[in-house]
Amino acid sequence: MSTLLDTSREDASKRDWQHILHFDAALLFGLLAISALGLFVLYSSAGGDTQLVTRQILRLGIAFGGMVIVAQLRPQWLQRWTPWLYGLGLTLLIAVLAAGDVGKGAQRWLDLGFVRFQPSEMMKLAVPMMVAWYLSDKRLPPTYSRLLIAGALIVTPVLLIAVQPDLGTSLLIASAGFFVLFLAGLSWKLLGGLGLLATAGAPVLWHFMHDYQRQRVITFLDPEQDPLGTGYHIIQSKIAIGSGGLFGKGWLNGTQAHLEFLPERSTDFIFAVLGEEFGLFGIGVIVVIYSFIIVRSLYIAAQAQDTYGRLLGGSLAMTFFIYFIVNTGMVTGLLPVVGLPLPLVSYGGTSMVTLMAGFGILMSIHTHRKLLAT
């Protein structure tokens, strides 16, 4: 404890403005760097469409604004309101199934009259918060019965979202919840059991999938089988990345992207444009910045002074990582096409605000620590 006290004192002057504004400079720097680079890539993939870039800047502004606001909230306050937030989210999910708008064949939106709202977005934060809240008031590692309840807290919203159907989001929320359990010290024995269960559950999941979802899995396993239909994305995106080589074809010079071979090049497949135009080197820079953000976030979580902050922060960091790895894995042909954006770089995405709110929570956890001596 004394070392912590000492460093705090030592850094007090340096961290002063960060504490007042509740910023974490390192994290902020990483996020801004990714966003800026992303705008360059977006400008190219959109074929010089400045309107698109302007809209993206606006959206980034809103997301960063959201982050700043959330960062001001004290973690204790967040913790107190967690069950209410979770309860509200769950209610809205049920409402969406009962009365939601069908957009693109899935019931995801709730029309409140003045604003259309996607309750599943809220659950991306509410589920890890709730599990962290539940587990943090008793000793860790949790007992089996408490694990079972925590599991139910995760599975209920995940199923409600999966039937909308929105497989991508439900898997993301499941993983956010899972990481809280993992950080809480879920035993390896149980982890192995869960792994087996997931393997056994795959055929069951297949049974409940929609045709387009099954098609994505089949296409992933053998993209050449349907080169004109769904396989086209993966084939073209691999060509884009592979042809980029070490240093890429240069900004605005990607033939795959500019001759429209590459579908969804501004949204889910923007990583392929990056690979084509900036090569392995450019991708390396981006991967380093993403890794930095993840490491910094995990560090912040590890430094948290209470269990709630530690569990929640760690889960948020890992959720960000999952976004990144699933998107890049999909674009490089390692994973099936699941329609997750590359965070902060892909155009659009309601998920950006949620994601940045998550970073706001991380900053709040870090900057509201009590300096024990003062």
Place this chain on the structure above:
Amino acid sequence: MQRSVQALIFAAVLVAVLIGRLVYLQVLAHEHYITLSDDNRIKILPLPPNRGLIFDRNGLILADNLPSYRLELTLEQIHDIDSTLDALSKLVNIRDVDRKRFEKLRQRTPAFKPVALRFHLSDDEVARFAIDRHRFPGVDIVAGLSRHYPHGPLSVHALGYVGRIDERDLQRIDASDYSGTTHIGKVGIERTYEDVLHGTVGYRQVETNAEGRILRTLVRTPPVPGENLYLTMDAELQSVAEQAFAGKAGAAIAIDPSNGDILAFVSQPTYDPNLFVNGIDTETYEALRDDDKQPLFNRALRGQYPPGSTLKPFVALGGLEQGIISEHADTYCPGFYRLPGKARKYRDWKRGGHGTVDLTTAIAQSCDVYFYDLALSMGIDRLHSYLSLFGFGKRTGIDIIGELPGLLPSRQWKRATRNLPWFPGETLITGIGQGFMLTTPVQLASATATLSEYGRRLKPRIVASTQQYDDIELTPVPFEPLADIPVEETHHWITVINAMREVVHGKRGTARKIGKDSEFDIAGKTGTAQVFGLKQEEKYEADKLAEELHDHSLFIAFAPIDKPRIAIAVVVEHGGGGSAVAAPIARIILDQYLVEKPS
């Protein structure tokens, strides 16, 4: 703390896998991908399947594919579209409609994909363009096959036609199955059997140079052509039947009662389906659409007519089978009928009446009063239940899309649609096939076939068999039995059929004119369907009425009586009495089908 480190290790391992993958794609396999992407762009070209052909029952071709040339522009290779179009218009004829369609297609086609500007280039145009080809990079002549109907308007209402795929079609097909395919079945058999006729798209992956010229094919998966269809229809019979209408509007259906095969499917007038294949011009289309005789209207499938007196044999059979009348009971016909206690007169078509009639005379001379009386005794409920056994009021399920159900009225129907009770007077007129009741020619022919087969019901069908493109063998489409009509007494059926024989061959039968010199026995029934109702005491005088108010002329028949080979329903719109117009047409069709021709 320890768990955070483990999570970090987990993330690090996955990032390492990702980097490994990127190194593989961008360093190790870079040469491969750069080839695919940069110097030699890979293109995936769809190979559209050839559409299956359609033959009649004797193997005469009704729909085939002819070679045709179209002009395509690949926009990414053209610097100045407008000047290219201007220059092209000096070589080939480019109309405003072509240009408009091109502009529309261009908006939703990626730049590297070709867009069609003209279809069906003439040989001259092909030759002129070939000479100047070097001046037009990105412009190509593409050979393809185009649907052609060699017999033009013949049987168009059964065959239907193909047309260019439009927005509406895109909603019901999987676009990738139609890559490279420009046309799709729009109506008729072409639409109903689209799945069978279309085939499976193939593709090839090709390497092209920077100008888009194909250097070599990497992978080729050949398309599977669509299957051929062999119809139950006899084109010669069809042609004779269509000519028999001599320009009058109407419909005729001929069915083989033993298996439900449609032998002729006539709806007159017709139009040339070839007009629609590559887009009909507005003027021609408006002329067809606004034509008084409505050639685009499929009367055989969608025309709903009161059956008139052609319903009488079915009503009579119902009366016998349900034990309401006996074969020899007489009714007196004074020329009109009154409901007990009511003043309103329901007229017989014969002013003076038929005198004393039994069932056979009632059918042979089409006595209305007999059937008013019978219908009243049966009541609408029993009438409805017996007639529905023959399929009246329901779609027959014929394999051509768009069939209408007709209407067999009932108490429930009237309550549900008009919220009114059923009145006894309505039962009377239902008994002679007037009032609310409506049938389609397909339905009427099917019911006649069922009658000729003593209640054995078969679903009418027009496709007899299919054939794989590389196969000589035909795969028959099984014919579908429907629920048979229970037979109480076979001699009831014989009585009705004999009465129908009297219609044609009896001394005073309403269709005796066509029976005089017939080589075979015909059972028939005339019908006249009122287009508008006459007031009490008003007289129907054809020459004083506008033609569109003239009665419809109907005739049903089957022959030979002892072993029926063909059953027919004929409707001639505004043709007047059934005996005068519809029956002679039926006779022509029967002769064509049944009389052995010296070969």
